[in-house]
Amino acid sequence: MTTDNRWRILVDPGKCIGSGVCAGTAPGHFTLDGGYSVPIADEVDPDEAVVNAAESCPMEAILVRETGSDTVIAPEL
Numbered sequence: 001m002t003t004d005n006r007w008r009i010l011v012d013p014g015k016c017i018g019s020g021v022c023a024g025t026a027p028g029h030f031t032l033d034g035g036y037s038v039p040i041a042d043e044v045d046p047d048e049a050v051v052n053a054a055e056s057c058p059m060e061a062i063l064v065r066e067t068g069s070d071t072v073i074a075p076e077l
C-alpha cells in the first residue's frame with residue numbers, strides 16, 4: 001500500500017477497550033495511556049503496521065485516513 005499523502009490516525013475513546021493489540025502491532029505508532037490507546041502522532045507517513053493495527057483492533061476503534069483526500073485507508077469498510 002503506497003501513497004504520497006500522509007495518514008491521519010484517529011482512535012475513538014468511546015470504542016477503545018485498551019486491549020493493547022494496536023500497541024503490540026505498531027509500537028512506533030500507538031501507546032496506551034490510562035488504559036486506552038492513543039496515537040503517538042496524529043499524522044504519519046504511510047506504514048503497513050498502522051493498517052495492521054487498525055484491522056486488528058477488536059473494537060474497530062482505530063480509523064486511518066489520507067490527510068489530503070480524507071479517504072479511509074483502514075479498517076476496510
